[in-house]
Amino acid sequence: MTHVEFNRGTSPVILAFPHTGIQLPGGVGDRLNDExxxxxxxxxxxxxxYGGLLPKATxxxxxxxxxxxxxxxxxxxASLYPxxxxxxxxxxxDFDDQPIWKEGLExxxxxxxxxxxxYHRPYHAVxxxxxxxxxxxxxxxxxxxxxxxRSRCPFLFDGVxxxxxxxxxxxxxxxxxxxxxxxxxxAGAEGYTSVLNGRFRGGWTTRHYGRPQTGVHxxxxxxxxxxxxxxxxxxxELDIGKERRLTAVLKKVLAAIxxxxxxxxxxxx
Numbered sequence: 001m002t003h004v005e006f007n008r009g010t011s012p013v014i015l016a017f018p019h020t021g022i023q024l025p026g027g028v029g030d031r032l033n034d035e036x037x038x039x040x041x042x043x044x045x046x047x048x049x050y051g052g053l054l055p056k057a058t059x060x061x062x063x064x065x066x067x068x069x070x071x072x073x074x075x076x077x078a079s080l081y082p083x084x085x086x087x088x089x090x091x092x093x094d095f096d097d098q099p100i101w102k103e104g105l106e107x108x109x110x111x112x113x114x115x116x117x118x119y120h121r122p123y124h125a126v127x128x129x130x131x132x133x134x135x136x137x138x139x140x141x142x143x144x145x146x147x148x149x150r151s152r153c154p155f156l157f158d159g160v161x162x163x164x165x166x167x168x169x170x171x172x173x174x175x176x177x178x179x180x181x182x183x184x185x186x187a188g189a190e191g192y193t194s195v196l197n198g199r200f201r202g203g204w205t206t207r208h209y210g211r212p213q214t215g216v217h218x219x220x221x222x223x224x225x226x227x228x229x230x231x232x233x234x235x236x237e238l239d240i241g242k243e244r245r246l247t248a249v250l251k252k253v254l255a256a257i258x259x260x261x262x263x264x265x266x267x268x269x
Contacts, residue, residue, distance in 0.1 A: 002122035006130065009058040012138040012261040013254060014130055015050055016145045016205055017061040018071035018123065019043040026118070028068050031107075036100030039065060041091075043148045044236040049228060050146055053247060054254040058130050062123045067091055067100060069115040071123045072145070072203035077112075080203055085155050090115060097155045127205070135215055140265040142178065142257055143218040145205045150232045151224040157199045163227045164194035164249075167202030167220035173210025174217035175264055181256040182219060189249045192227070217261070221253070 003025065020043045029037065047061055062071045073080065073089040080086060087093065090107045094100050101107070107115075127143070134141040151161045164186040168179050179196070186194035202210070202220040210218030225232040227246050230239045 002126065003062065003064045003119055004123050004126045005059075005061045005063055006126050007059045008130065008133070009056040010137065011054060011056040011058065011258055012134055012140050012142055012265065013054055013258050014058045014060065014127070014134055014141060014143050015054070015254075016127060016143055017043070017047045017050075017059065018145070018203075018205060019066045019147060020045075020047045020061060021063040022065050023063050024065055024068060026068070026115075028065075031102055031105040032067065032100055033102045035094065035098050036067060038234065039067070040234075041066060041087075041095050042236075043146070044225070044229065045238050046146050046148050046223070048238070049243065049247060050250065050254075053251045054258060057254065057258075058134060060123070060127045060130055062119070064119050069112070069119050071120055072147075072205050074204045074208075075116050075120055080207070089120075095150070095153050095155055127209070131209060131216055138262070138265050140215045140217070140261050142174070142261050143205065143209050143216070144254065144257060145203065145218065145220040147200075147203075147220060147222040148225050148228075149200075149222055151226045152232075161222075161224050162193040162195045162198065163224045164189070164192060165198055165200045165220075165222035165224070166194065166196045167200050167206055167222065168197060168218075169202045169207050169210065170197050173202055173206050173212070174219050175212050175260075177260050177264060178217055178219060178257055181260045182221075182253055185249065185252050185256055191245070192249065215265075219257070221250075
């Protein structure tokens with residue numbers, strides 16, 4: 001059992017969802033404290049939000065929760081943001097720096113190694129397979145990594161996060177044409193704010209797979225939760241009005257990525 005859901009499409013675009021799962025396999029739920037059991041740091045409803053926006057896109061989704069292991073962290077445990085507050089491969093705290101494990105039941109090094117093998121590696125094995133398949137179809141593949149976070153999270157960043165947070169590791173992980181297409185649509189979206197390579201420059205997925213010179217591009221979208229939830233606190237319900245406004249923009253973003261990818265593939269032939 002890989003704890004990964006995927007749907008194969010024929011578009012050059014692959015949608016990745018590392019943080020929407022809420023399953024707690026392997027007895028993990030019994031070791032979480034009351035705060036941890038709230039699963040606050042889930043990317044609530046993000047897979048549903050993107051559903052059908054690019055009908056032929058491939059999707060790859062982790063069904064295990066990020067507290068089991070974070071599928072968007074370096075499996076070596078190296079920090080993505082050295083010198084800045086962040087959470088680890090198997091988080092010990094939530095995004096408010098609150099402990100999430102019962103005292104004495106925190107994950108051990110052995111737990112981490114086992115979870116890399118049981119969850120992290122299988123998720124990325126599926127993603128790697130789909131990247132190779134899509135690239136074989138088109139000569140190009142674009143991984144669009146789907147995320148969300150509270151607009152205010154003092155432990156991680158100061159002030160208020162923009163609505164659209166686009167990450168390409170400062171232009172390293174995708175062609176400038178793809179980066180520009182996404183950034184222009186978000187910047188021009190009425191009533192929204194956006195930033196390119198701000199606090200979130202792209203996680204391990206984006207940085208690991210984004211190799212434009214090989215035909216594999218990657219870009220991360222971190223949405224502020226205020227763009228689609230009724231409130232950014234429990235029960236984390238979708239706001240239908242917000243959802244409709246937001247998905248209209250996201251649909252344009254995905255269509256532009258697909259169109260640009262096909263243009264780039266055509267130009268290289």
